[in-house]
Amino acid sequence: MAFQEIKLYQTGTFVVGNRLLDPEQRTVQARTGRSNSLTSGHRACQGCGEALGARYVLDAAMRATDGKLVAVNSTGCLEVFSTPYPESSWQLPWLHSLFGNGPAVASGVAAALRASGRDDIRVVGQAGDGGTVDIGFGALSGMFERNDDVLFVCYDNEGYMNTGVQRSGATPPAAVTATTKAVGPEPGNVFGQGKSVPLIAMAHEIPYVATATVADLHDLEHKVERAMSFRGARYLHVFVPCPLGWRAASADTIRLARLAKESGVFPVFEAEAGEVTAVSRIRRQVPVEDYLRPQGRYAHLFGDHPRPDIVARIQARADRNIARFGLLPEGDE
């Protein structure tokens, strides 16, 4: 495995070390001037992917807007762990209203800024998957359809974590949650047809849609920056492992995010005006099993009564993503 050591410090790889890059190419997170929009001291679990994601996204957006940014937050872990009274981790103007109305509140902020001639100040709305794909979905679609000048970010940890890890519309098949236990003939969440809000966002033909994971900081920051270069409705769907809800090791958050992408479970792509413009290809494909095994929420697939049939169905879904988005490197397809 000697080749890995060489590649690790080369520019152009996904794990490039910041120290070896030109200052211009370094991540926002690596810069001393980063805004620390979500600053330390909050109450997230160790290894919380959502906390990482929010920090990366907002610092990048702050840089892109020269600090002229307002954040609107739906109810969920991010809101709760960041603002236990009387403390707040937010170092930017931040408003939380309800669970299901984040996109509409953000639209209202944007309208007010426009009406007062302050459209130099930009708006980011943010929510978990529940606040985005389920209860806030109508408001989100309205915001898209009106093309309001908001970047809406979904931190997808695939469940209602704040209320104790229940199933959401973004919970994947077979995953165990508090409302989809590993009991009965179909253990864990059912195999539904899925609900891809990035694709639904694209169907609104909004200027910019992207997916990203917390495993690739350069890519995530780039997408925020790109999103902020557009006016109108933009959508960013960030894959954020949740050690508590997924029953995974805190140290595995980044690794799991990377495996989700490298297995094809979570396709990473960009789209403009309804058309896919770029995909992050898989560097070294791994079977979905590599991604599933470290997570306790899938333990029932591998224990004393293994369910290779279910793993195969999950693999088939990943393969469908790979084929649909062309995720394998050129020549491997």
Next chain:
Amino acid sequence: MRSQIEGSQAVARAVTLCRPQVIAAYPISPQTHIVESLSDRVRTGELAGCEYMLVESEFGAMSACIGASAAGVRTYTATSSQGLLFMAEALFNASGIGLPIVMTVANRAIGAPINIWNDHSDSMAMRDSGWIQLFAESNQEAVDLHVQAFRLAESLSVPVMVCMDGFILTHAFEEVDLPDQAQVDAFLAPFVPQQQLDPDEPVTIGAMVGPEAFAEVKYLMHAKQMTALDEIPEIAADFRRAFGRDSGGLLKTYRLDDAETVVVALGSVLGTIEDVVDSMRDAGVPIGVLGITCFRPWPAAEVRAALAHARRVVVVEKAFAVGAGGIVGQNTRDATRDLPLVVLDVVAGLGGRPVTRASLRGLLDDVVEDRLDPTRLHFLDLDLALVERELERSRHGRRPGPHAEHMLRDLGTVASGAFD
């Protein structure tokens, strides 16, 4: 300027004069003419510098208002009935945060059965949402209350609902004295937000609060509404000085001196009640009227003072608490609990049923003669035979079927609004 104008147009004009910067609204009868008119006024530039947001629901409308108000601009919306309930969660949020949003509620019944006509069930269902609730008696008062509402909301940083009877006021053409822009500008200073999302001074709004301070935050909401009890009469007095007419305030009294019997009511029905009271006064009956303009905050001390010399009070209201009784009635009893008087609850005008002079006269004759049982909830013009027939049907058979449809069939009516 005096104009012969539809209530909705008059309100839209009044709101325009108040220069809101964001309007977010979703159509529902009978609010539609107001928001259509405002949309026109924004498009033509009559209402300049305003963003009119065509939102996807009332929940979206109130949520957008929350965002806009927190971003520091004057914000307005309007709704009715189901729309108000669809906003419910956001209403409590707006008041909890303390955002001075002004909203017109064109009062309409709440389904089921679905019904577009007027009563007060919608506003009354939201009476504890933390919003100030002002009820207009006429279109003139509706216009005036809007101008006052922005001032009140912004001075206390509390949201205000201006309630006006759907159709009866919103769709009625009558003469209204519309203020001009200079008058309104002089009365209503530009909005200075008490809290604002501002990158130069970042604040966190909407933080989580646990047992250590939650009660205090809620107490503050209550305290602010109590302050409103002082503020509302002051604003009305100021309004009188600026515009030369009485509008707003907490209560309105009519022929109350020496009245042994007092009718309490709110909204447009007050006019009809006053007519009936006039005719009874002509017949020598000592009777008067107490109109509630401000229902939330509840002006308990003022209500008590106004009823201090009454022997019997009859509250005629267009809503009720199913399974409990009158709503305004209960508040009235509470305000007068140490007074030697009887408070009767009468529900009238539900779902658009006309409250006629004849029915009111019959009712008030009974009240004056102490023929109404004070321990019971009364319904004006209730068709008891219709209810009886349906109850009889329910006693037979395992699945008697849907009540509302049966009762319409019994009446030989297929659509709503066929009362004559």
